[in-house]
Amino acid sequence: MDDRIGNIISSLEARGLQPGAASKADLAHIDATIATLKDEAFSGDAEEISCDKLLERVSNIELDAEDSEGMQALRKVEDILHCRKFLSIAEKREIEGQEPREFTAYTDEELAELKHISDVRLRIETAYTFAEKGRASIQRHLEEIPITKEEISHRDETGNTPLYIFARDSNIEAVKALLEKGADVNKASENNATPLDVAAEQGRMDVVEVLIRNGAITTKKTLNILKPKISKELLFILEDTSLFSQTRLIPRLLNYLRLRNPELWTKEDESEKNKITGLCHGLTTLYCYYQFLDEENVFFERIRIALSTDSDMSRSLAETRYDDLSEDEKELEQLCNDILYLQAPLTKGGQSTPAKELSFLSDKTEIKTLSSQLHFAATFPGDTETGEFEGLVTILITILLADAKKQKFLFLSTGDHAVGIFYKNNECFFYDSNTTYFSPAFDITPPYQEQGIRWLVKNLAFTTFDQQDRITLGINIIAQEDLSEIKAKAKELYSVTNIDFKEDDNGFTPLWIAANKGDIDSVKFFLDEYPAAVNKRAKGGATPLWIAAQNGHIKVVNALLDAGATVDEVSDDGCTPLYIAAQKGNIDVVKSLLDAGATIDKPGKSGATPLYIAAENGHIAVVKALIKNSVEKGIDINKPNKKGVTPLYIAAQNGHIAVVKALIENFVEKGNDINKSDKKGKTPLYIAAQEGNIDVVKTLLDAGSTIDKPEKSGATPLYIAAQNGHIEVVEALLDADAIVDQVADNGRTPFYAAAQNGHVDVIEALLKKGATIDQANEEGVTPFFIAVLNNHIDVVKVLLGKGANVNGKLKDGSTFLWASAAIGNIASVKVLLEAGATVDMAREDGTTPLFIAAQNDHIDVVRALIKASIEKAIDINKPIKNGITPLYAAAKNGHVDVVEALLEAGAKPDQADDNGVTPLYIAAQNGRAKAVRALLDNGAEFDRAADNSVTPLAIAAVNGHVEVIEVLFAHGKPNINDPQRGGFTLLAIAAQNGRAKAVRALLAKGADIEQATDDGATPLYIAAQSGHIATVEALVTAGAKIDQLNKKGFPPLYAAAYGKHEKVVKALLEAGATVDQANEEGFTPFFIAVINNHIDVVKVLLEKGANVNGKLKDGSTFLWAFAARGSIANVEVLLEAGATVDMAMEDGTTPLYIAAQNGHIDVVRALIKKSIEKGIDINTPNKNGITPLAIASNNGHTATVEALLDADAMVDQANEDGLTPLLVAVLNNHIAVVRALIIAKADVNKASVDGYTPLAVALKNGHTEVAEALRAAGAKE
Structure with a gap:
């Protein structure tokens, strides 16, 4: 298996190096091999492989993004490796007995590998295979598989979902698991076959049953296949769901x-x-x-x-x-x-209304309005065991058998659940909206009426009503014909025993429904039978009076008022019956409510009064009635809503001229402000002008409205009328002496607004009144330019005829032509050129219209500007301030069409910027291969270097642009190994920047893999130094020398270790790098990794046998050197790695000695601890007999002395001259050390070979404090 999959990976690596080289036959071979490998993995016949190594190789393959077939093959390779790795991990856990055989859950490691398998089918098959091999529950395995809803429903390349495939393959456990995880049981493959279709075709009735019980539906063809093969129960389910799902x-x-x-x-x-x-x-x-x-x-x-x-x-x-x-x-x-x-x-109690607020744009339906004949609610007690609800049976018999010849709906609703019953010709059909199929009809033909109805009620009791002992139902009877018999039996319904009549879950009482319909006879009946319901609010807060007022049922309104209905009872949105009646324009209802004492100005939640809402809807009769009543009571008739909008304002907005006049007539008398604005500062005149309501505008002007009053953004009525093109309004305002050039806050005038929106007639009207033609807004945009931008040619012509400036400039200094070119507005560019705009007028930075168009890839604009430049003899090579030409800008951004157009027009391909960078160089730098080819085809010098001496080929190598490298080689014969600055070849440059693809391409073209820089660094050294693992692997694979040294004697492994590039270190070691190769100073890769505290790299090197006790040029061990420097972190790493604690220099100084000498207390403690662990004597002297304690005492390192004493260092051990630690401390006047030694019981009278005691030495040298301490300890001279 290892060789085969390794060969596949090699094939894909080659495909990445040479896109298109592999054939479809290669891919077919790969598919066939992977299929075999999968079968072997599942059968247990697969060889052991190193999945991690192979996966790492796969991760470094760089295929062309457009190579979909190659990418697909790559995914398959990754999937089979993760599959094999999962099985290996899981099998190992099984063998090692890490948990009982009864399955609980996958380990994190197992889950991670499963998640890496991108093919959902393979992921499931992998888990299923493992489950089959002995792990107890297959179902538990499959339930734990990591899989998303998107993956469950995803179709593979053959157009099939996972559920379809497992149904086809008769894998019932996998089918169950997918359905449990939410798979769509009816999602078809691309050939429109469902999982049920394919399972039926395969004859797997166990799979068929699972699918049917999970809601599968079928076609007639599949139904015919299954009829003789499945049970009657399954056939019943299938036949029902096949009609509707x-x-x-x-x-x-x-x-x-x-x-x-x-x-x-x-x-x-x-x-x-x-x-x-x-x-x-x-x-x-x-x-x-x-x-x-x-x-x-x-x-x-x-x-x-x-x-x-x-x-x-x-x-x-x-x-x-x-x-x-x-x-x-x-x-x-x-x-x-x-x-x-x-x-x-x-x-909604049986009242069918258009659902536009719930729907969308259209309101197309041929369904006629359905309305209730009767609606009430009741609570029925029942028997949970038998399912008998006698009261409901009685009600249904009464309803269904009355008006027996008439078709009717009967809806029973509880909570958000409803059952629909349809009666026709002694047959009933019912549909439970919570199920997935329609029930067959049940017969209530005499003498079976009661039997059939009891069957229905019992069915409902055990399904819909969930065996409750009491049910509350809303009962709604709907028909197209009048149900006179049922109405006549209303009293009979109300007299049924054991039934508690009340409103339904939506609050709809029978009275409410009757009031809603306008059924005056039923209203009167219910008021007599159930008077308490007169003010009963339904869902939404509407009372019977409210709903009757809305629908204009005047007789019902009067009956309810006579029965004591509360006249001002509001709905949940704060609206009174008067408000809703005014909104609907029900004048008779309005009058009745006013006569009944309704509050005339009670607002809804929005703050709108009944007068406001009537004015909004243009109900003039209602408006007049409300005005009259308001005036009589001294109530403000122009009261605004919460947004500050008044009745006059809203009437003006909606063009209700009669309402406007009626309000204004009463303004004079009541002293109201005709200019009262909303919260945005808009007056009635402004809003009328905005909407183009000319009659309203004239009326308001005649009534004295302020003509130029602006809203908050500064726009006047004239501005908004001009903007919207309302010419009649504009003329009326101009005739009334509106200010023509009044500027809004954004600097725009009415003339600008008209030009922006292309209103020629408004433009001409404003010009007649003296509008300023070139008055610009805050950004410098004039009416002419905004008309150009919006392609209003008729406006442009008018303005040009009036002398508009075609070369105007915006706030940022760009001309109109420049700005149009920048956004690629070819229509505007053409208009401006035709109008005579200066073609090459530049901004302050020197950019011309041609430059900005070329930079932004607006090819049509570029062509137009080139044509205009040629006609006017303008140089298209004109650079901006830093020397960059339009061709340079286009080449930089890879706009090949623009590049070709400029070259064709005579642009100079080698014109460089101020840094010597040519268009070819910048295109190569940015990887613009097509632009590079175009420039070379037009004579560009392929090897012309910039001022930094870097050539286009070199800069392409720096950035790893393989395609550019290929194009440049195809157009010239460069010496691939010519060194650049510092001796860097193209290969070295590519390696330094981690461009693995470029490295492979250059090697394929003959680059010298060992050619070094001036510092002696080979490409491999450079790549290792920079940590580019893919590049290192490419060079190693190509045969680079692993241990080649640079001039300082460092190999690539040293460079990688120095830079903490762990992956590179591993790759080099696996390729055979010498682990302990040292330079002249004795620095090995291991030593430099320790110096820089690169712990991960240290571990890798130790695993490969790095010498922890290596020596530097001066003979010191690594541990000695770090101890001397006091580098505690490095010392700890070496001690952890097993460095010999007491390996000494030639003079006998150990690491502990040198650390003590230098007073590195942390290092001393670490070395003491390790010495004690290893049984090493901490009193070992150097060749002069000086111990660590003595040298620390000599140098006055008190903490070090104390640490050594705590570790039982020999306090009186003397050298060959008889000098003890105490004597040298006294000699050097280290009082703190002296005291520490005294405390440690040092012999205060022990003399040197010369006979000097510590006290004698102290007195001789005048160390008074030391002498006193010694005397106090019993010292003698």
């Missing part, structure tokens, strides 16, 4: 709705469950609707179309008009609209 349809509808209106269908306050429930309810109603029409087949056909529509739509649909949708999208849109339209009978 909520599991598939609801996600499809949700997906479309999110694409159509992301804002509304991702609201945080609407849970996913509520959205799904609403769709289910609407689907229920739609199904029943088609039952009404005897067109059930139409319903199912629409479902089938929706399910066949592509579910992976990803394009944005939010701004797409209905007419621009695809036919599939139109089908989905119409189905969504119908479902959303019809969800209301289940959620």
